[in-house]
Amino acid sequence: MGIHIIKMPDIGEGIAEVELVGWHVKAGDTVVEDQILADVMTDKATVEVPSPVSGVVVALGGEIGEVMAVGSELIRLEVEGPGNAGLVSASVETAEATPVVEAPKPVTATQASVTQDAPVATTPVASATRSAQVIPMRSAAVQGAIARPTGAKPLASPAVRKRAWELGIELQYVPASGPVGQITHQDLDAYIRQPAASAGDARAVPRATVHDDERIDDIPVIGLRRKIAQKMQEAKRRIPHFTYVEELDVTELENLRSKLNQEYGEDKGKLTLLPFIARAMVLAIRDFPQMNARYDDDAEIIHRYGAVHLGVATQTETGLMVPVVRHADQLDMWQVASETVRLARVARENRATRDELSGSTITLTSLGPLGGIMATPVINHPEVAIVGVNRIVERPVIKDGAVVARKMMNLSSSFDHRVVDGMDAAQFIQRIRTLLECPALLFVEVL
Known part of the structure; x- marks a missing residue:
């Protein structure tokens, strides 16, 4: 041996x-x-x-x-x-x-x-010199943990998995008490309170200080959460952000979307709001190409791209990821919708490749129903612009001298002020607004 x-x-x-x-x-x-x-x-x-x-x-x-x-x-x-x-x-x-x-x-x-x-x-x-040392064995489970075969995945709901990730706990070593052998939130609580097997325990378990009814969990920032933290810090440190918020009437857009889904939904798939906004961004970039760029501030060079590689911010159980719809300028709205759904799925399943998660030239972000009335999105460094979508609210609006119910929505967009002037940013968003408020323009190709 x-x-x-x-x-x-x-x-x-x-x-x-x-x-x-x-x-x-x-x-x-x-x-x-x-x-x-x-x-x-x-x-x-x-x-x-x-x-x-x-x-x-x-x-x-x-x-x-x-x-x-x-x-x-x-x-x-x-x-x-x-x-x-x-x-x-x-x-x-x-x-x-x-x-x-x-x-x-x-x-x-x-x-x-x-x-x-x-x-x-x-x-x-x-240190590389540790390769000549024998690292002492670290126990990976506490007393009473259910042994699982190597490679076997523990059963747990998405909520439990998300909480375990945030706490830095490996579910492989958590005893399960659920009816069909699944790990519950109570199992996580019990696992946290158990002492580590040794001082060299390899479990990434937060150290908990418990006194009476008070408890403080020290959660290690590792893995993707660490990368996100570093990325956000770098973006805010290096990019002088400014945010521009504009309101738009999406009543006609929503009516068109409903009709298109009714007419073509079974054959081409359902359209959400995002493909329409992506299309509007692509058309607006033709007039404002400086938005589709990446700024190398170390070399002081702006790389302006002809193709639009659209990053779509996607929330996963492990954190925010930005899969990329490549050549969005060459795709119709159904193709953009299909690719967005595919990329979101592989990202949430941790199956996205490096190429699928890099190389974006401008980013679209949305919190969906939680979008609020406005936001200050952080630019995806080294890009120079990000367009954020807020929720749609039906409310009374004065139109042609009458008070009518309209579906209103805000776009909250941020720009790199070193590269993008305020007037250009405002005109870019106003162009997107025009396209979305008169959605027939999204289907018109001007020669």
């Missing part, structure tokens, strides 16, 4: 460090070749790391939430034969580069962060 050390793989594109966001195994587990061992997150995507060999897990090389250097020790396996531990130790002693001795098979992108240009994490990097 020997020890096989699996290093953090080189995911490419000059990435020097990644964040460890999830373990699929624990010490003592038996793994087979190609079995997924861990999830790691780069600035662009979350990828799965498979095992290149079969063996038994001896030790895990990092804590969930830890930022690790490419080439540092990820996991140790006991394998048949001599293993590769001696070769790895020798490479460390001679201070050579640390390529993977037996390279894992290519990782597969499963989820991306907000955009391809998210800032690099600044958490201290784990």
Whole structure:
């Protein structure tokens, strides 16, 4: 028997460090070749790391939430034969580069962060010299936890999964008391109150201070939530935002949408409001191409794009993501609607690829029924504009001298004031307003 050390793989594109966001195994587990061992997150995507060999897990090389250097020790396996531990130790002693001795098979992108240009994490990097150490085994479950087969997914409702993510709890190790073996909110409460198995417990469980009826949960900011926080901070730090809010009458638009869905809904699919707004944005960009741009403020270059790659902000259980409808300017509204639904589904299922979650040139965001009367959307750095949709409210409006009931909605849009002047922003939104208030214009191509 020997020890096989699996290093953090080189995911490419000059990435020097990644964040460890999830373990699929624990010490003592038996793994087979190609079995997924861990999830790691780069600035662009979350990828799965498979095992290149079969063996038994001896030790895990990092804590969930830890930022690790490419080439540092990820996991140790006991394998048949001599293993590769001696070769790895020798490479460390001679201070050579640390390529993977037996390279894992290519990782597969499963989820991306907000955009391809998210800032690099600044958490201290784990030293590559730890690859020569045996990391002590960390218990992954507390006493009484129900053992689940390796790779088996625990049963839990979306609400429970969302809460567990926010608390940093791995559901794999939470005892279930539901009627069909599902994990309940009460199970999460009980799990939090249990003491950790040891000081080196690998569970990303918030430390809870309980005194009488008071409790304070310390929730680690890791994984996608960390990337979102970094992205929002970077956007607000680097971009001087200004927000422009305009009211528009969408009564005729809603009437047209209803008729189109009634006429073509079964064959082409139902249209929501977003495809109409996307179409209006595409047409308005023809007159205001400076909105469809990305600003490289380090090089002081504005990259203005001919194609419109529309980012559509999508809320998932793990946080906000922005899948991209590519070449939205070449798609009709039904194609935009279909692609938006597909991208939202794969994003919420954590199956979106890196290409599907990067490269947007302008973003459309909406809170749907929760849209409120206005908002101050944060620009998706390094873009220069974002259009936000608020909720539709039917209320009395004076029209042609009479008080009538109309369906009204606000657009709350933000712009990078370094690149976009206030007058241009106002005219851009007014053009969108004209198109939406007279929706027949959305179907007219002017030569």
